[in-house]
Amino acid sequence: MNSLAPHLKAKALKPNSRRPAKELCSECGLCDTYYIHYVKEACAFLNQQIADLEAAAHGKSRDLNQENDLYFGVHQEMMAAKKKQAIPGAQWTGIVSTIACEMLNRGLVEGVVCVQNTAEDRFQPQPILARTTEEILAAKVNKPTLSPNLSVLEEIEKSGMKRLLVIGVGCQIQALRAVEKKLGLEKLYVLGTPCVDNVTRSGLQKFLETTSRSPETVVHYEFMQDFRVHFKHEDGSMEMVPFFGLKTNKLKDVFAPSCMTCFDYVNSLADLVVGYMGAPFGWQWIVVRNDTGKEMLELVKDQLDTQDVMSSGDRKQAVQNSIPAYDKGVTLPMWAAKMMGVVIEKIGPKGLEYARFSIDSHFTRNYLYVKRNYPEKLAAHVPEYAKKIVEQYKLPD
Ligand code: FAD
Numbered sequence: 532m533n534s535l536a537p538h539l540k541a542k543a544l545k546p547n548s549r550r551p552a553k554e555l556c557s558e559c560g561l562c563d564t565y566y567i568h569y570v571k572e573a574c575a576f577l578n579q580q581i582a583d584l585e586a587a588a589h590g591k592s593r594d595l596n597q598e599n600d601l602y603f604g605v606h607q608e609m610m611a612a613k614k615k616q617a618i619p620g621a622q623w624t625g626i627v628s629t630i631a632c633e634m635l636n637r638g639l640v641e642g643v644v645c646v647q648n649t650a651e652d653r654f655q656p657q658p659i660l661a662r663t664t665e666e667i668l669a670a671k672v673n674k675p676t677l678s679p680n681l682s683v684l685e686e687i688e689k690s691g692m693k694r695l696l697v698i699g700v701g702c703q704i705q706a707l708r709a710v711e712k713k714l715g716l717e718k719l720y721v722l723g724t725p726c727v728d729n730v731t732r733s734g735l736q737k738f739l740e741t742t743s744r745s746p747e748t749v750v751h752y753e754f755m756q757d758f759r760v761h762f763k764h765e766d767g768s769m770e771m772v773p774f775f776g777l778k779t780n781k782l783k784d785v786f787a788p789s790c791m792t793c794f795d796y797v798n799s800l801a802d803l804v805v806g807y808m809g810a811p812f813g814w815q816w817i818v819v820r821n822d823t824g825k826e827m828l829e830l831v832k833d834q835l836d837t838q839d840v841m842s843s844g845d846r847k848q849a850v851q852n853s854i855p856a857y858d859k860g861v862t863l864p865m866w867a868a869k870m871m872g873v874v875i876e877k878i879g880p881k882g883l884e885y886a887r888f889s890i891d892s893h894f895t896r897n898y899l900y901v902k903r904n905y906p907e908k909l910a911a912h913v914p915e916y917a918k919k920i921v922e923q924y925k926l927p928d
């Protein structure tokens with residue numbers, strides 16, 4: 532019985548107190564609730580257990596001998612998609628918000644965990660348990676900052692809800708899956724997005740100030756498949772900065788340590804994942820992991836244009852070259868960065884090969900970071916699939 536559940540006797544940590552994962556904490560929100568009781572087992576940074584949780588969520592863990600499984604996790608299907616009518620102001624075309632609204636409207640769920648921003652700051656996350664489509668739509672667009680989405684978990688148990696959708700990034704979903712059975716739900720749906728290189732609110736400020744011509748007017752940004760960061764400004768204008776021109780020496784410590792040690796870029800434990808990096812430019816990328824994910828996608832299929840995933844180019848040399856360049860904090864002059872961006876966009880990896888490029892570059896960088904800063908964690912914290920991916924490259928010491 533719930534009243535006897537041990538977590539009910541635990542107490543959430545105070546907002547600014549040190550978290551069990553210390554500097555590796557991604558502020559996923561679990562420790563803001565009495566579910567902190569399970570933190571040692573549940574925290575993605577204290578107990579990496581992706582393979583076991585994959586088996587529990589999808590009925591099997593990924594097959595390391597299948598390249599698409601190795602890279603993108605357990606899946607039944609992948610596709611490129613976009614909404615026939617995009618939601619204005621969504622990060623991409625609003626597939627995530629649309630699925631959540633449909634699930635609520637059709638009574639599949641009673642509530643949706645998602646994240647709005649605070650009234651004062653468009654980038655300050657404000658997780659909520661949404662009960663209306665208006666609340667879901669007000670959560671559209673990325674908050675490119677660490678967000679304590681799981682901080683609303685106590686509210687769920689108190690509300691008596693039995694059917695729930697949670698939208699979140701990998702670290703939040705790992706902790707969620709670990710406590711899933713304790714939430715007293717009849718059905719949990721998990722809609723994930725990929726996530727990489729996230730930052731604290733102050734880190735975001737530094738990134739914007741170092742990279743954008745007008746940091747105070749940025750509404751949203753994305754690291755795009757054309758090898759440029761696209762900033763959208765308040766007046767609707769776009770600003771493009773080539774990846775290769777980023778001031779890597781200044782930005783080296785801007786990403787949160789949790790994200791520098793993360794190997795769950797593709798949100799392995801969600802039922803359905805909606806990102807962009809495995810799709811042609813302008814399209815979103817959908818990974819259906821299991822039957823629950825398929826059920827969710829079917830709800831909106833008639834609102835989507837879809838096409839098969841594609842793959843072209845060869846990422847390997849570009850990744851190998853990026854390893855020492857990042858390590859030494861090399862920044863190209865802007866004219867050279869722009870030229871390189873144009874060349875790479877023309878001949879470089881596209882579709883799934885671009886996704887593999889991004890995964891390889893981040894996993895090699897993060898592997899080195901863990902090896903140098905947390906050598907005692909290397910063996911257990913890096914999942915087997917990530918070790919296999921990293922082994923393809925020559926790394927500096
Ligand atoms: P929308 O309909 O605009 O909905 C966005 C949803 O995201 C909202 O429901 C909101 O609750 C949720 N959300 C917003 N911010 C956060 C947050 N900080 N934590 C948890 N949930 C949040 N895709 C890639 O393919 N490659 C990447 O490298 C990549 N990096 C990302 C980094 C971050 C920090 C985030 C949040 C997402 C990233 N994505 C990435 C996913 C991608 O940018 C889009 O979010 C996704 O394609 C959905 O777009 P949409 O228009 O359907 O979403």
Ligand code: SF4
Nearest residue numbers: 552556557559562574
């Ligand atoms: Fe707690 Fe989440 Fe931080 Fe881990 S990442 S210490 S579970 S708040």
